Amino acid sequence: MKTKINVEDLNLWYGSKHALQNINIKLNKNKITALIGPSGCGKSTFLRCINRMNDLITAAKVEGKIVIDGKNIYDKDVDEVSVRKRVGMVFQQPNPFPKSIYENIAYAPIKHGLVNKGKACDKLVEKSLISAGLWDEVKDILHNPGTSLSGGQQQRLCIARTIAVEPDVILMDEPTSALDPISTEKIEALMLELKKKYTIVIVTHNMQQAARVADYTAFFHMGDLIEYDETETIFVNPKEKKTEDYITGRFG
């Protein structure tokens, strides 16, 4: 199994609060890793470390290494914008730009200089929407506002937008918590398709979702990584009592 993201001795403080404590974990390439744990356990904080989103919080201080494809993204010579281009993110609430469906996809690739307006851009928009499983539903309404789509479609639009800049890693922070079961299933099926090309890390409160889609699961508790293993092991034979208590609903 090839490691895509190697996290070494990662610590994070929000002011005086030690939110992540000495996290060591290797995330595998082309696999889905789910981060689970009770609210406030540090899973979203950890997710945001992977594309340096925590740099936007002044009180946040990070120590340790996150090595992606051999390069520590916290090295001084690494620009956080280039990190976020390689490590895309999908949020809990679908958040399309107040622009057309087409522009939602085309905006970032044009800004990053990946394509120019015109045929190449049209192709990229089509390719991204196909990859996100949305093309057939929107191909005739590309110039309608992104916000006119349903919640599930908007979330797939956000995934298409993430894919458009050709990242290596996709981070998903509770991507289906605002969606109905049908839209959730579409997103989950999409994740299973996307992992063929991307490495996916997902934060979820829905343990069934972690069980269904993730190859690996990491359980966090109070800023500690308690257990990390194949999802089957975590859900059938967890090694740590805390993990078992959490997944069986005895706390959290």
Next chain:
Amino acid sequence: MLKTFERMSETIKDEVYIMGQKVVVANELSLEAITSKNVKLFSKAKNELNNISHMSNKIDNLILRALALHQPEAKDLRQMVSYLKITNEIVRAGTNTKSFIKNFSKSFHKEVDFDTIFEFSIPLQKSSIEAIKTSIELVKMYDTQEIEFSFQKVLVEENKTDDLYAMIEKALLKKLSSKVELSKYYLDILSSLRRLEKVADRAASIANLLVFAHLGGELHQA
């Protein structure tokens, strides 16, 4: 349901079918052993069942995994629970088949009246085979009418084995009272034929579980 679960479910179904076929083939070979008077076929039949516990464990673990990772609901859940119980029923049918082969083959004695025995035992064996074969075929059926028809067929064959066993028991007890010195052989034969009747019982249980899986209702032991 996600494709990953569908694939898992199909694999489980295929494995259950393959496992069930082993019992069917073992019973068919033992019938052939008797009708063709070729005792070697008994060991071939026994060999068919060598791996059955291992197969059952493998399927049960696949089911456990499917339940843990996919939390199936409704028909998917009924199927998983049914398959989990069916593997146990198939193992029991296999054990009964082995016992039949073992006890029947060791009761060969020149003075035992096999003509009378075969008059009942062969139809008993055929009914038992028909019952288990039909119940295993049910695993691959989707059409409700077809399922209900096959289920009834299994019940009919199972009833036939009950009746045939009762008849052979009566006939053999008569023989036994007239030739007490052969009682051990006759009792072994009776015991072995009882196993065939039990194979049909297990077939009825499998069919019952598959009807539950397809059509729903209450889960109960046949």
